[in-house]
Every structure is written in structure tokens, then in C-alpha cells.
Amino acid sequence: RFGAPGIQHGHNDVGEVILFVDNNPILVDVGVATYTADTFGPNRFKIWSMRSDWHSCPSPNSVLQHEGMEYGSKDCSCTQQDGIIRFSSDMANCYDRAAMCDRFKREIELNGNPGNNLVIRDTYSVTQRIAPDIEYFITPGNVKKHSETSLLIQSAETEIILEWSNNLKATIEEAEMPEESLRKYWKNGLRRIALSSEASAPVQGVYEMKFYRK
16 A cells, blocks of 8 residues: 555555465454553554564654654656556655655566566665664464575465565564454464565665566
């Protein structure tokens, strides 16, 4: 999704991708636990499930998205041609000055037959490199290493490969989910995939991630 994170009941999730294959969840939104005073108070965006690092979103210079209507993405577009649906938007405005990001264009391509894959392409430019860039993906599937630049995600009987450009390194983390309401919904738990650049990565470049059937 693109736009602004300041909508009612919104999370900091601009650029998030949700993916189902064969009706099985591959990339998901965590959702929200039982409402508390913090849910609609000043601490709303400190709740882990509201933050952009627990959505399938990028973090240029390891900086999270900022809440507020003024922090929306710009130049949104959607096209369809030759069986390929393309969404794109510049997300640089979703981050405060700490990200030092003057461009972060996310392009999402859904390729139909014969491609049958989903491609996420992030073209970025930061004025200074102060920390790694991180691409986050949230999945309820079981995740294991497939190669140096790919992971296997298994959700029920569906097996999907996540493949990325070789300038990223993967780590996998289990979500703690202290909220009983979320544990009941995500009975198999949730895993966060983090694809991180080098701390000295170039100040301009492209990250590309592809999801396709094994």
C-alpha cells in the first residue's frame, strides 16, 4: 500500500506488500492486538505491530517510517500491460531527516502467465551512509536457507522462493507476540526476514527481491 500512515486506524506501513499464493499466506500484516489505552494514545506508534519494521517495508539507513499525514509517499502510479501489473511510489518522504533519504522509489510488479512472480524493486538515494539499509518481510510460513541469495518460505503445501540481489544479507527472527489475541490468530507464529545491506553500502543503488514458486 502507498499513501500516508496518518489515516484513521493506520499503521506505519507505507509500501507494505501482502502476498497469498494458493490461498496460503506468504507475506502478511501482523494486525493489531486487543485495544488498550496506548492503541489510540501518544504511544500508539511505539507498539511493535504498528512500527514499519514489523511490516514488509524498507528502512533506509535503518530508520523507521514516521507517523503523520505529512509523511506520505508521493508520485503514486499503477499500470497494467502485457499481463504485468505495476505499482510504484517514491517513499523518501515517509522518513524523517535522520534517514538522509532523498529518493526511495518502490516498484511492485505482479507478473501473470508465464512469469508467475512478484518483483519488488527499490531504487534509493541517500545523502550520507550512516547505517545499513534493511528490507523487512513478515511471514507466517516456515523459512529456511535455499542459497546464499535466497530463502525458501513454506506455507501449508505452498513453497515460495524469495530471491534477492547479492548485495544483501538475510537474518530471520521469530516474533515474540506477547499478546494472546495475536498468538491465537497466528498459531504457527510469525517470522521477520531482514535483508540488510553492508554498513558501507553505496549512497545510490537498487535492491531487487523476487518471489516465485519453487
